[in-house]
Amino acid sequence: MKSSSFRLITWYTILFVLSSLVINIYIYTVISSFIYEQSRSEVEEDLHDLAEIYQDDGVEAFEVETFEDEEDPFLVRLVREQDDVDILRVPGDWEDFDERELETGAEAGEYVYVREGTEDAYEVTSLRLEDGSVLQIGQTIAEREDLLRKIRNHYLFAIIPIILIAYIGGLFIADRALNPIRQLINTLNSIVSKAKLDTRVPVRKEDKLNDELISLFNTMLDKIEALMNGMRSVLDNVAHDLRTPMTRLRGTAEMALENGEDAGALREALSDCIEESERILIMLNTLMDVSEAETGAMKLNFEIINVAPVIDDVVDLYGYVAEEKGVSVRAGFPEELFLTADRSRIRQVLANLLDNAIKYTPSGGRIDIEASRTDKEVEITIKDTGVGISEDELDNIWDRLYRGDKSRSQRGLGLGLSLVKAIVGAHRGRVEVSSKPGLGSVFSVHLPS
Known part of the structure; x- marks a missing residue:
């Protein structure tokens, strides 16, 4: 049980941690994408605004706009068609700036990283203007990367609480999941040690x-x-x-x-x-x-038989006994009722049923034996006007050595109906009974044809 609990806790912890990592990675990806889009949207907006000023109002207005705000955090560079630098504005906090690091051939919407992997790294995007000039705007990525680094660190620090939560959750889940098994084990131990077969596991209706x-x-x-x-x-x-x-x-x-x-x-x-x-x-x-x-160990000699003569033989065999008791036996069925069965065992079934019917039918009573055939089965019915069987005893009459209250005065072993049901079951058939006390009983044997 301990190993099962440990495995369940371990798997739950692993799955919980992995699920949390997947969710956190997804959230981090969304946040970083939003931060990137937000910072670059400002760059691209400034890029298009300056390009519009340059193309509409000329280079002088462009230069005034570029140098008007000294606190502007963006790098601005305008390169003529001859690749001569006409205008270059570098933010004041950029140290060791080298203009040669910039590339003028970048396409619009593309970003080029400069000094990538260092604290002074920045990114630049370019836009080619109508007169062939190239306008470049860049921004430092230090603040952005620092923010993302802090987010990553917070996620790393959160792993330990996540593992603890997963472990505690695993303990709870394992306890809830294995509690019914513990109850089963305790019940079995009680049965084995104390031989208390009446012990039961309580149903809590929780899961x-x-x-x-x-x-x-x-x-x-x-x-x-x-x-x-x-x-x-x-x-x-x-x-x-x-x-x-x-x-x-x-x-x-x-x-x-x-x-x-x-x-x-x-x-x-x-x-x-x-x-x-x-x-x-x-x-x-x-x-x-x-x-x-x-x-299923009984050896049966299956063959195609006509069950009608078998019924006649059984009726003839018990006819004298019935006549001695004053019970009339009437039989009515077709002359040909073919099926695949063991002749001697079917005779045994019919003999037991007819013998019981005669035993429990008083003098002046009647027994009717009928048989019919459908596409799938042959049905043999033995109906008597005897003492009948109480509803409480109907389920027990098939048990071995069971004898009802009304049968204890009769000679017998209490095995006849058990044998009937077993033989019919071995033929893949079924036997049914309906009865009312004082009105008699009806036994029906259904055998596959």
Whole structure:
């Protein structure tokens, strides 16, 4: 966490400093351009004014205007066509001025730097007049460069406060950004050290992304807690459901040992042991089938089958059981319903659903089995007029070893619907249920055709 915080602070500081430098460079460029334009606009204005006086009023008026203001900071030079200097005015504070440093061939609007890089540097611009003469005006750049130098120095001095501000901002940002992660770590430590699965990270509603991360983490904990509770429930159910056959098995064996001389009793005891062990094996095998189907490890023998005869076989198989209970079974579907599936596993699905419907439909009730086909799927519906399922239990009936309140009196393992959902899911299909207590249930199996 410390290295992450350090990296975040470092990157934020670097980005903040670089951004500040870019902004400062831009501001400095704008300011320097403004200063240059301002100082040169005065030079060019004076240049054109003197040129106008020279061309309109002559050289004498030009000379009077040039030397009238002794405080004028500009250099003024007028060169005739023969390159003889007619007029030259040099500001009084210019020392060691050498006229030979000036160039007469500069174009209008261009500036020539003289003594560049020294304290006495100045710039000169020229304008060629109509009679061929050249008018030059120059100004010292010392004050301008000194002002720009001061601005640059202030920017350099501002780097340290900028770095400090960036570092403090980085600390704040890193703390805010990593705080949800710290909370997640603390919550995980609490779960690991104290095994408190009900611990949750509080959502502060300060940052949408962090809030979403915390919400997803809390949702994951909810699912883990539900899974752990489900595992405990499964283990409890397995232990409960195994205890009865194992107790019977043990009791039968003990009774057989006590009556060891009676061959008939021994034979009956062995038969009971086989029956109970078969019940245990069925439970374990069904659990294995559910797990394999849910994880994709179940081996399915896919082939193109007509599901109509499969439904007929299942109805014939359970017809006697339904008749014994006084429940009528009616089936109606086309003779040809082809799809790609594992025949034995589809038979297992239909058998489990029909067996449940018969179990929970009282005498005098009715079960309707229908099937139809669309372009994309085959739908098989089993509708009964049984006791129905409460809304609170609908989401739980697919869980392994789950048995509702009304099913505890019936013989069974609580694995039939789990196996149904797992097998249908392995076929990339889906199974749906709708039910109302006292009115019956409707199970619909949708298989891709």
